[in-house]
Amino acid sequence: METKLSTKGQVVLPQLIRKSMNLRAGDKLDVGIEGGQIVLVPRKKRAGKGRIIKDPLTGFPVLTAGKNAPVLTQKEVEEILAEFP
Structure with missing residues (x-):
């Protein structure tokens, strides 16, 4: 998948990735560089809502x-x- 960097340095994660990782607006991500690649790791995995x-x-x-x-x-x-x- 491809995305691009905005003039403000923002990156949009494709919907498929957000859904598969259960990510929502406001979730915090750790950002780092590993082996010359940018790595984003969610700070905590959501448990989802019980019913x-x-x-x-x-x-x-x-x-x-x-x-x-x-x-x-x-x-x-x-x-x-x-x-x-």
Whole structure:
């Protein structure tokens, strides 16, 4: 993909890249040079927004994980619960 540098030194990231990286206006990026190339790295990955839905089995409201929420293993869940008071 190609983009260009504006007279103000601004670069527009193509929509496909913004969507695939879940980037929005105002997100902070670290900028550096590696091997003679400009590198942009998002400061933090967005977890995405969770949603409250009705559980089809119980009918109770439940919070769903966001699009990029980390996946926990059974062992990680057990370790977290072991530390819970």
